[in-house]
Structures are given as C-alpha cells and as structure tokens.
Amino acid sequence: MSATPQLPPVAKLEQKTVIDLVAKGKRIDERGPESYRPIQIQVGLIEKANGSAQVHLGKSKVLAGIKVQIGTPFPDTPDEGVLTVNAELVPLASPSFEAGPPSEAAIELSRVVDRGIRESKALDMKSLVLQKGKTVQVVYVDIYVLDHDGNLIDAASMAALAALVNSKVSKMEVKGDEVINKGGHHQLPLNNYPVAVTFAKVDRTIIVDPSLEEEQVMNARLTVTIDKNGDICAMQKGGLYGFTPDEVRKAVHMAVGKAAENRARIMAAAKG
Amino acid sequence: MNKLPEPKQPEKLIDDKGLRIDGRRLDELRPIKLEVGLLDKADGSAYIEQGKNKILVAVYGPREAHPKHIAMPERAVIRCRYHMAPFSVDERKNPAPSRREMELSKVIRESLEPVVLTDLYPRTTIDLFIEVLQSDGGSRCAGITAASLALADAGIPMKEMVAACAVGKIEGKLALDLSDAEDKYGEADIPVALVPNAGLVTLLQMDGHLTLSEFEQGFTMALEACKTLNAMQREVLKKKYATIKEAAEEREEAEVVA
Numbered sequence: 001m002s003a004t005p006q007l008p009p010v011a012k013l014e015q016k017t018v019i020d021l022v023a024k025g026k027r028i029d030e031r032g033p034e035s036y037r038p039i040q041i042q043v044g045l046i047e048k049a050n051g052s053a054q055v056h057l058g059k060s061k062v063l064a065g066i067k068v069q070i071g072t073p074f075p076d077t078p079d080e081g082v083l084t085v086n087a088e089l090v091p092l093a094s095p096s097f098e099a100g101p102p103s104e105a106a107i108e109l110s111r112v113v114d115r116g117i118r119e120s121k122a123l124d125m126k127s128l129v130l131q132k133g134k135t136v137q138v139v140y141v142d143i144y145v146l147d148h149d150g151n152l153i154d155a156a157s158m159a160a161l162a163a164l165v166n167s168k169v170s171k172m173e174v175k176g177d178e179v180i181n182k183g184g185h186h187q188l189p190l191n192n193y194p195v196a197v198t199f200a201k202v203d204r205t206i207i208v209d210p211s212l213e214e215e216q217v218m219n220a221r222l223t224v225t226i227d228k229n230g231d232i233c234a235m236q237k238g239g240l241y242g243f244t245p246d247e248v249r250k251a252v253h254m255a256v257g258k259a260a261e262n263r264a265r266i267m268a269a270a271k272g
Numbered sequence: 273m274n275k276l277p278e279p280k281q282p283e284k285l286i287d288d289k290g291l292r293i294d295g296r297r298l299d300e301l302r303p304i305k306l307e308v309g310l311l312d313k314a315d316g317s318a319y320i321e322q323g324k325n326k327i328l329v330a331v332y333g334p335r336e337a338h339p340k341h342i343a344m345p346e347r348a349v350i351r352c353r354y355h356m357a358p359f360s361v362d363e364r365k366n367p368a369p370s371r372r373e374m375e376l377s378k379v380i381r382e383s384l385e386p387v388v389l390t391d392l393y394p395r396t397t398i399d400l401f402i403e404v405l406q407s408d409g410g411s412r413c414a415g416i417t418a419a420s421l422a423l424a425d426a427g428i429p430m431k432e433m434v435a436a437c438a439v440g441k442i443e444g445k446l447a448l449d450l451s452d453a454e455d456k457y458g459e460a461d462i463p464v465a466l467v468p469n470a471g472l473v474t475l476l477q478m479d480g481h482l483t484l485s486e487f488e489q490g491f492t493m494a495l496e497a498c499k500t501l502n503a504m505q506r507e508v509l510k511k512k513y514a515t516i517k518e519a520a521e522e523r524e525e526a527e528v529v530a
Contacts, residue, residue, distance in 0.1 A: 001353040002377035003342060003397075004385065104378045107371050119479045222476065232487055235462070235478035238378075240385045242472030245495060252487060 002104055004240070008096070008216045015217045022202040028213055029058070034254065036209040039262065041158065041269035043166040051167025051188070053270065055159040058211060059149035061093075064141060064159035066167045066188070070179050071138035073129070081128020081136040085114035087143040087156060094148035112236045113143060113156050116194040116225035120233035123164065124189035131174045139164075139188065150212035153223050153236075157196035158266055164188055165270035194233050195263045196225045197255040201239075206247055208258060222251050226259035279362060285442040285454055292454065294323070298447045301437070301497060306418070306508040308425040316426025320418035323451050324408035327415050329422040334396035348393040352381035354415055356404040376412050383416050383436065383465040383475035389429040398428060409452040410438045413463050416475065417501055424509055435501035436465035436475055439490040441482060446490045448497055462490055466498035 018028050025033060037058030046052035051066035071082055087110035089097040097103075102110075117123060128137040141163070143156045171182040200210035200218040210218055220239030227233045232252065237243065243251070282293050291297065302323035311317035314330035321327075337343035354376040358364050369377075380402065388398065400422070402415040413436035420433035440450040442458040455461050460480025467474055473495075482490065 001351045001399075002374070002381045003351040004344070004347075004349045004381070004390075006342075006344065104374050107374050108378060111371065111375050115479050119481065220474075227481070230484075232478060232482045232484070233480070235476055236379075237473070237476040238382060240382060242386055242467060242470075242474035243476070244471050245473060245491065248473055248476060248491065249488065252484060256484065 010213075010216050014213070018213050018217050019203050022205050022207060022214070025205075027207065029211060033205060033207045034258075036258070036262070037211065039158070039265055041162050041266060043162055043270050049163075050169055051163045051165070053159045053162030053166055055155045055162065057151060057155040057158070057209070059147060060151060060155045061145075061147040062152065062155040062159045063144040063146055064156065064163040065144070066163045067140040067142070068167070068169045068188070069138050069140065070130070070172075071136060073133060073136045077125075078133035079129055080125035081123075082138040083114070083118060083123055083125065083141070084138065085110045085117065085141045085143070085160070087113065087145065089145050089148070093145045097145075097148070108236070108238065109152055109156055110143060112153055112196065112223055112225075112234065113141070113160050115234040115236075116157055116196055117141070117160065117164070120192040120194040120225070120227040122161070122190055122192040122194055124191050127189045130172060130179060135174055135179060137169070137172070148212065150215045151198050151209050154196050154198050154209060154262075157194070157225065158262060161193060161195065162266045162270045164190060165193075165267065193228045193263050193267070194225050195259040195266070196223050196234070197258045197262070198223045199251045199254070201241070201243060201247065206251055208254065222248065224252050224255035226255050228263070230256045230260070281457060282453055285457060286445060292442070292447065292451075294451060298445055299493060301449045301500065302451065304501070304504060306421060306504060308421050308508055308512050314422075314426075316422045316424070316428070318418040318421035318425055320414045320421075322408075322410065322414040322417075322449070324406055325404070325411050325414045326406040327411060327418050328403045328405060329415065329418040330401045331398065331419075331422045331426040331428065332401075333398035333426070334393035334428070335399070337395060337397045342397070343395040346394055347390040348388070348396045348398050350381055350385055350388060350390065350398050350400065352377050352384070352400040352402070352419075354380055354402045354404070354412065356407055356411075360404050360407045376415075379475055379477065380412060380416055380419065384419060384423070384434055386470075386472060386474055387420070387431045387434055387467055388423065389431070392429055398423075407452070409450050409455040410463070412436070412475075413438050413465065416465050417505065421505055421508060425512070432467060432469050433502060433505045434465050434467050434474060435498040435505060436463065437494050437497035437501055438463040439494040439497070441480060441486065441490070446486060446493060448493055460486075462487070462494060464491065464494035464498060466495055466502075468499050468502045
C-alpha cells in the first residue's frame with residue numbers, strides 16, 4: 001500500500017531559505033532556475049559487467065551496470081529479446097534508505113528509466129534473438145544509487161544510457177542445444193538515445209534538476225524523457241501537489257533542449 | 273510456460289469512416305456508469321464502469337493509524353492500494369502486488385493528495401482501496417475518478433473532486449480514452465488527472481512516441497475530457513443526496529400521518 005511519505009526533518013528556516021531564493025530566480029547552490037548541476041560521466045569502471053557508467057550529478061552519484069545473459073523470450077514476444085531494468089536505493093547512499101525489499105521510490109525510479117529505454121525503442125530487441133521463441137539475450141540494466149543528493153531519475157537515466165552505449169557483448173550462436181561463443185565482441189545494437197529531464201515546482205517556480213534540498217520543499221516534480229529526434233517517449237509526474245497545464249507545456253518545451261545537451265555529454269563520455 | 277492462444281490483433285484500429293473498433297469517434301469517451309455508497313461496511317464507496325472496466329473503490333477513515341509510527345502529527349496519512357483481481361485480465365494475474373500496481377498505487381495517491389483536507393485529521397489514516405474487477409485500458413484513470421467519488425461519499429472534506437482520463441495515439445491519430453486493444457496496439461498513452469477548478473494537473477504519465485505538437489493537442493483533449501467526467505461525478509453525488517432527501521421527506525410525512 002502506498003502511504004503519504006513522512007516529511008523530511010528539515011529546519012523550517014532552511015526550507016524558507018530555499019523557497020525564497022527560488023522565488024527570486026536564484027538557487028541555494030547559485031545556479032539559475034534552468035541549469036543543471038555539473039555532470040560527470042565515466043564509463044567502463046566495472047570490468048566484469050558488459051557495460052557500466054557512473055554519473056555524478058552535482059553530489060548525486062549513480063552507477064549503472066549492464067549484464068547480458070541467456071534466457072527465454074516472453075511467450076507473447078517470441079522474436080524479441082528481454083530488457084529488465086532494476087534500481088537499488090543502496091542504504092549507504094542516504095540516511096533515508098533502508099535495506100530490504102525495494103521501496104516504492106525504487107520501483108518508480110526503475111520503471112521511469114525502463115519506460116524511456118523501452119518506449120523510445122532504444123535497444124533493438126529483435127537483434128537479441130538467438131533462436132526464435134527459445135533462446136534470446138536478456139539485457140539487465142541495474143541501477144545502483146550510491147549517493148542521494150536529489151534528482152536520481154535524471155542521474156539514473158543518464159547512467160543507464162551511457163552504460164548501454166558502453167556495452168560489449170561476446171558474439172554468440174546456438175549449436176544444437178548449446179549457446180556457444182563465436183569469438184569476438186559486438187556493441188549492443190542501439191537505435192535511440194532517450195534522456196530524462198526532471199523539473200520541480202518550488203513555490204510557483206519551475207526549476208530544472210532539483211537538488212535534495214529543493215526536492216524536500218518542492219510541490220511536485222515532472223520528468224519528461226526525450227528521444228534523439230526531440231520527440232517525447234515518456235513522462236512521469238510525482239509529488240504531493242500538481243502543475244498547471246501551462247507549467248506542463250513550458251516544461252515539455254524546455255526538456256527538448258536540455259535533453260539534447262545532456263545526450264551530447266553522454267555520447268562524448270561513453271565513446272571516450 | 274504454456275500459454276493460451278492470444279486474442280487476435282484487430283486489423284485496423286480506425287475504419288474508413290474514421291470510427292474505432294468499438295464504433296466510437298476519436299474524441300468520444302466510452303459509456304460510463306458511476307455509483308456511490310454501494311458497500312455497507314466502508315465509510316465511503318464508489319463503482320465505475322468505463323467501457324469494460326469495472327472498478328470498485330472503498331474508503332476507510334479517517335481512522336486511527338496502524339501501526340502507530342506511520343501517523344503524522346500535523347495531517348492525516350493517505351494510503352492507497354490499486355489492485356487487480358486475478359480474473360480481471362485475459363491471462364490470470366498473480367494476486368500478489370506487481371511492480372506496476374505499486375507504482376500506480378503511488379501515482380493515484382499523489383493525484384488525490386492535493387484535494388483532501390488532510391490537516392483536519394492529524395494522526396489518522398485515510399485508506400483507499402481500488403479493486404479492478406475487470407480491466408479494459410485506462411483503469412488508473414477510472415480508478416482516480418471513482419476514488420474521488422468514494423472520498424466524497426465518505427464525507428471526507430475535500431476542495432473538489434479529481435477526474436482523470438487518458439488520451440492516446442492510434443494509427444497516427446490522437447484518440448480519447450483508449451480501450452485495452454487500442455492501448456496495446458497503439459503508439460502512445462497519456463493518462464491525465466485534473467483538479468478542474470484549481471486548474472491543477474495531478475497525474476501525468478506518458479509512454480510511447482509523441483511529437484511536441486501531438487502532445488500539446490492530446491493533453492488539451494484529455495483536460496477537456498476530465499472536465500466532462502467531473503460534471504458526471506457531481507451529478508452522481510447530487511443524485512445520492514436527492515435520494516436521501518426524498519427518503520427523509522417520506523419518513524416525515526409518514527410520521528405526520530401517524
């Protein structure tokens with residue numbers, strides 16, 4: 001059952017400072033309302049994964065690892081491989097994260113990232129088939145939140161995309177009942193590059209890339225995931241309040257430009 | 273895993289006359305039936321049929337928070353469970369809550385939070401149970417529309433009711449209130465919830481592919497449909513109170529006669 005989250009223990013004075021600054025068009029970390037925190041992307045840190053990427057978004061840190069394994073396709077899509085996205089809010093990342101089964105925040109995070117990749121048809125699912133209806137490659141995208149300083153959705157979306165671009169898979173084929181290695185590697189076949197852009201409404205102002213302090217006072221958030229053509233492939237509103245229709249329209253338009261900037265960063269970092 | 277044969281994919285989602293598989297126009301809602309107060313034990317309840325969707329919602333509360341540590345000192349906690357019956361879909365659904373149901377429980381709760389005057393009932397919970405008895409696309413939206421009614425039926429103070437409706441894209445055209453097949457074989461789905469008088473969008477999701485102008489057009493269609501649904505919600509509530517009033521008047525008359 002989903003319950004109203006407990007309010008974070010933030011001093012009223014601190015909340016007021018954050019809100020007042022945003023109302024004046026400023027922010028607590030001296031950014032403008034429409035700018036991201038510094039973004040750093042490193043790929044290939046985890047040698048045992050097929051692909052990996054770590055994204056620093058300000059002080060938020062998210063690591064994504066790709067594992068490609070052999071499995072069976074879903075019965076309704078015998079000619080497609082399988083994509084699975086999971087997110088772990090690791091307890092070392094925040095005093096508010098606890099060990100145990102995934103929280104609804106973790107489920108939402110993974111499902112929003114999943115929707116961006118799946119709906120933009122980023123991964124060529126057909127090319128993952130080794131034997132129709134029987135044997136396919138299963139691509140696991142595992143998102144590991146290491147330090148939570150706000151806007152985990154954008155950090156996770158960037159890490160997942162960078163890790164997918166970074167992935168190398170050994171060439172395989174099916175002989176008889178066995179999957180054998182043909183030798184050599186290939187890249188994961190990608191057709192699209194979705195990037196999530198998250199906005200928060202603080203007081204009555206829309207800001208991009210909310211930090212944790214801003215998330216703790218925000219009314220609501222909206223994530224818009226944009227594909228390589230500048231079209232929308234996923235959206236998700238969260239938070240206890242809402243947006244006016246005009247605020248939604250403004251955010252959607254702003255997302256296109258922001259996504260293009262971040263996509264360029266990801267591609268540059270992932271291709272090294 | 274053994275699998276039943278799939279229901280056949282319709283050849284076309286829109287026919288030559290521009291009508292959809294169920295005969296609707298692109299901007300037409302499915303037939304909707306709303307009822308309130310049909311459960312005996314719940315503090316408030318509502319039922320919605322929208323196309324083949326059949327959804328029952330119960331509200332319990334405000335009631336003492338259990339376990340106690342979840343209570344909040346300044347407001348009521350809203351809890352929400354969206355759940356699908358195992359027989360509500362083509363292939364039996366495992367009754368254990370799926371990740372999808374957990375996400376929907378969260379977004380539905382968030383869509384209703386802004387209208388409930390939770391600060392009137394500190395340390396309590398208001399529990400919403402949404403049971404999808406039969407699912408036919410757009411069940412989260414129908415669930416929100418019915419949940420608002422159930423809250424009102426429970427007499428919980430609210431600013432106004434929330435109404436929700438989805439818009440999608442089928443065969444390149446925007447279409448209101450997607451059915452199951454249209455959602456499955458269509459190209460995009462945007463569920464929207466609106467608080468009409470406040471002009472607040474409290475649920476907005478989307479998956480698929482839309483250009484900015486398609487989004488703009490579809491979003492506007494969905495907002496308009498939410499207003500239509502809101503008028504229907506009001507009618508149902510008015511009817512409930514008219515019935516109560518009539519019954520009371522009849523009782524009074526009977527007493528006078530006696």
